[in-house]
Amino acid sequence: MSGIIAIILGFGCLIIAFIFEKGTVGALLSPTAAMIVFGGTIAAVMLSFPIENLKRIGKVIGIAFKTNKKELPELIAYFKDLAFKTRKNGLLSIESEISADEKLDPFIKKGLQMVVDGVEPQSVRDILELEADMTSERHRSGAAMFDSAGGYAPTMGIIGTVMGLVHVLGSLSTSNPDELGSSIATAFIATLYGVASANLLWLPIGSRLKNIDKEEVTEKSLIIEAILYIQEGVNPNTIAEKLKGFLNKEELAKYETLDKRVEA
Structure with missing residues (x-):
């Protein structure tokens, strides 16, 4: 939710500032500039990454805007409580813990199940670390797509502006001089789209995915x-x-507060 609010705030501030400078919202709208910048950016990203990565773009966006971060203090309290139960009832008692909690994280469930099955500790570590590394790699791959979009978008904006200026200069001899300023301003809308989308959308989402990945790596390591x-x-x-x-x-x-509350 915070990510969506940030995007609305960023673009909203730009639009409001433009209106305060006596501009109009209509002056910011240019379908052709949007086609060049957003269409060109998407095409460049599609050319840069394999189709397997592109198919996951919807899931990647969902990860970026979905809040599912686990609280580490609560995880520690959970494992401390589980450790007390296993010392009292044995490792096999974990199996009832797994089956009783339907909302248990699949990663935790997989690790605990291996413990119940008697898998060697080093094998448990290797299997879980491999799964964590593969998950992290998918996150980094998703972030790389948005980072690439952030690099392509300003360039596509410049291309759109150059195309607009070529059109303006080509019709300079036949056009009305009073309309020249408006035509040039419209040409620069593409640059605005490219720079704004890169710095308020693509690059921030890429950074957000990297931060989510760091948090998840820490969580899985714990x-x-x-x-x-x-x-x-x-x-x-x-x-x-x-x-x-x-x-x-x-x-x-x-x-510490949570632990005291449990002990009380």
Whole structure:
């Protein structure tokens, strides 16, 4: 939701500022400039990436604007509680934990299931790290498409402007001098579209995807370590202390509050 608000705010500020400068919204509308900039940008991205990547663009956009970040303090509290249960009832008790929680993250579920099945700790680590790396690679690939669009869009805007100026100069001898300024202004709309879309849409979405990827890498690393600690039978309080290394100051304070609430 915050991403959509940011896009509306960015473009809204540009339009309002233009109106304050005694411009009109209609002056910003140019279907031909939009075709050149957005059509050209999309075509360039399609040429740059394989079709398999392009097919995932809808899912990538969904990831960028969907808020599904897990709270690390809550994850640590979950694994600490799970560690207490396994010390009391044994590792096989995890199976009931898996089946009872239908909303359990598939990545956590997969790791815990391997523990129940008696898979070697190193194999558990290798399998989970490989899955995490492949997920991260897909995220980076999605971000790269938007970064590329951010690079192509201003260039397409310049192309659109040059095309417009060629048309203006070509009809200079026959056109009305009073309309010349308006025609030149219209030609520069393409540059505006290219620069604005690159810096308020394509590049920010690419950066957003990279940040989401970093958060998910941290989250999956915490999950992997927690599952392996539980498999090794590490003391629950020790597990929590080790996993606190993944938290920043704000998250650490939140965990301490959450932990005290649970103990009470």
